[in-house]
Amino acid sequence: MSKKKNVSLKTNQAWCKGCGICVAFCPVKILELKKDKIHITDKEKCIKCGLCELRCPDFAIYLEEEENGQ
Amino acid sequence: MAVASKLIENNFRMNRLPHIWCPGCGHGIIMRGIAEAIENLGYDKEKVCIISGIGCSSRAPGYMDFNTLHTTHGRALAFATGVKLANPDLKVIVVSGDGDATAIGGNHLIHAARRNIDITTIIFNNNIYGMTGGQYSPTTPHGDLGTTAPYGNVDNVFDICRLAEGAGATYVARGTVYHAKQLEKNIENALKNKGFSVVEGISICPTYYGRKNRKGNAPEMMMNLKDTTLDKKVAAKLPQEKVEGKLIIGEFVNKSQPEFCEEYHKIVDKFTKED
Numbered sequence: 001m002s003k004k005k006n007v008s009l010k011t012n013q014a015w016c017k018g019c020g021i022c023v024a025f026c027p028v029k030i031l032e033l034k035k036d037k038i039h040i041t042d043k044e045k046c047i048k049c050g051l052c053e054l055r056c057p058d059f060a061i062y063l064e065e066e067e068n069g070q
Numbered sequence: 071m072a073v074a075s076k077l078i079e080n081n082f083r084m085n086r087l088p089h090i091w092c093p094g095c096g097h098g099i100i101m102r103g104i105a106e107a108i109e110n111l112g113y114d115k116e117k118v119c120i121i122s123g124i125g126c127s128s129r130a131p132g133y134m135d136f137n138t139l140h141t142t143h144g145r146a147l148a149f150a151t152g153v154k155l156a157n158p159d160l161k162v163i164v165v166s167g168d169g170d171a172t173a174i175g176g177n178h179l180i181h182a183a184r185r186n187i188d189i190t191t192i193i194f195n196n197n198i199y200g201m202t203g204g205q206y207s208p209t210t211p212h213g214d215l216g217t218t219a220p221y222g223n224v225d226n227v228f229d230i231c232r233l234a235e236g237a238g239a240t241y242v243a244r245g246t247v248y249h250a251k252q253l254e255k256n257i258e259n260a261l262k263n264k265g266f267s268v269v270e271g272i273s274i275c276p277t278y279y280g281r282k283n284r285k286g287n288a289p290e291m292m293m294n295l296k297d298t299t300l301d302k303k304v305a306a307k308l309p310q311e312k313v314e315g316k317l318i319i320g321e322f323v324n325k326s327q328p329e330f331c332e333e334y335h336k337i338v339d340k341f342t343k344e345d
């Protein structure tokens with residue numbers, strides 16, 4: 001699983017089907033559905049555990065390496 | 071602008087996504103796991119062939135950017151046997167459903183296992199025929215509902231892992247879409263085995279199995295997988311009453327035995343070397 005390196009949380013609302021799996025299992029509860037689409041409520045609190053990415057059946061939420069590193 | 075992770079961009083036919091599976095269908099989680107396992111092992115994509123039969127699960131190869139073959143219901147292993155024998159260097163993977171692999175394709179499964187042919191079969195087990203609208207399958211639990219069992223299923227289930235082990239598979243494991251990381255590891259180990267490997271991936275079908283049997287929404291069905299399963303290693307340390315009724319996950323078989331194609335080609339070589 002991704003460690004807290006230079007990654008940031010991304011979503012793709014066009015692919016999100018609003019199943020709620022990532023919302024239910026995010027350990028810090030920073031995900032929610034608005035009109036059946038994924039939203040991040042507080043990106044700063046994300047611990048970058050990658051659990052949302054691992055269990056999203058639609059590949060609509062993921063951690064991505066930052067392009068212009070530190 | 072990127073729309074998906076590197077893993078998805080590198081291993082999927084982006085113009086075919088998003089896939090057609092229902093919201094919360096577990097199949098996407100297993101499909102992702104297969105891609106990650108292949109990537110972790112660093113296989114050359116040209117040397118991988120993914121083959122399926124018919125079913126929601128069997129649609130997976132259509133999305134995956136490898137050599138792929140979408141065949142007929144239950145027969146993926148027959149096609150895969152031909153592909154593997156003709157191209158022994160290919161890494162052949164079969165993607166199947168509980169219906170595809172254990173009902174109509176049950177005989178192909180046990181005989182491929184008996185032969186120990188070097189094919190990795192990943193069975194997406196959602197305990198139902200999803201594609202055709204919720205008929206019971208050989209893994210629908212006794213008493214559960216299906217469109218063909220409106221008063222409860224009177225049949226008993228196949229234990230896919232014990233079936234595969236009994237038939238001679240040299241790698242057998244069970245994981246779930248809740249335990250996605252372990253499942254991915256099982257797939258990786260299955261791919262490493264030179265012989266017939268079976269990974270039972272317990273999936274969820276919120277649309278038919280879930281709705282018919284009042285199992286709740288997708289997150290609730292995921293939680294249910296957490297609550298009703300036990301890792302083999304954990305179970306071994308627990309008293310019997312704590313293990314009773316739980317579905318055991320983990321690796322059951324991982325052994326080395328003569329492989330079908332190698333044995334077959336040994337015979338061929340005997341005659342080709344003589345002249």
Ligand SMILES: Cc1ncc(C[n+]2csc(CCOP(=O)(O)OP(=O)(O)O)c2C)c(N)n1
Nearest residue numbers: 124125126127143167168169170199200201
């Ligand atoms: C020869 C034949 N018989 C029946 C069917 C109808 N059929 C299509 S998919 C399917 C069952 C699929 O169930 P499963 O393999 O569990 O896959 P799932 O859709 O649940 O992922 C059936 C019976 C068919 N396509 N071909």
Ligand code: SF4
Nearest residue numbers: 026046047049050052
């Ligand atoms: S990476 Fe972990 S903490 Fe961050 S949103 Fe996903 S599940 Fe939550």
Ligand code: SF4
Nearest residue numbers: 016017019020022056
């Ligand atoms: S798991 Fe994926 S599809 Fe489901 S709500 Fe989260 S982002 Fe959307």
Ligand code: SF4
Nearest residue numbers: 091092095126200275
């Ligand atoms: S019917 Fe069931 S198995 Fe098929 S896509 Fe929908 S949830 Fe998945």
Ligand SMILES: [Mg+2]
Nearest residue numbers: 167168198200
């Ligand atoms: Mg099924």
